[in-house]
Amino acid sequence: MSDTTLQVRRWRDLVTLHEALEEATGQWRATCRFAATHVADPSGFRPSPVCVLSPLGDAVARLAEGVGAAETAVVEDWERLAAGLERVAVDLGGADARSALASRTLLETVLGWVA
Numbered sequence: 441m442s443d444t445t446l447q448v449r450r451w452r453d454l455v456t457l458h459e460a461l462e463e464a465t466g467q468w469r470a471t472c473r474f475a476a477t478h479v480a481d482p483s484g485f486r487p488s489p490v491c492v493l494s495p496l497g498d499a500v501a502r503l504a505e506g507v508g509a510a511e512t513a514v515v516e517d518w519e520r521l522a523a524g525l526e527r528v529a530v531d532l533g534g535a536d537a538r539s540a541l542a543s544r545t546l547l548e549t550v551l552g553w554v555a
Contacts, residue, residue, distance in 0.1 A: 461522055465515055468515065480500050480504035
């Protein structure tokens with residue numbers, strides 16, 4: 441089994457994974473907001489019209505666009521992953537219910553056990 445293979449050994453693993461994904465999404469958004477606000481702020485490179493650093497302001501503004509695009513792309517990917525986890529949880533719940541019903545039916549039919 442590779443390091444990229446997800447193993448869900450307990451029902452709680454799906455819930456915990458979803459919670460961790462939500463926490464990571466929040467951290468990613470906060471990091472991107474900080475970068476866009478403080479790191480990619482071009483205003484410091486434009487204190488006056490004759491500032492020799494003003495061309496860097498344009499580059500920093502493009503950096504802010506890149507940060508915004510990265511935030512959007514990662515969050516969209518993580519939202520798709522979270523939606524997939526929800527579908528898996530529903531499917532596993534259905535399989536678990538069918539398995540429980542089959543086990544009960546087997547016990548009742550073959551062994552004559554009644555709960």
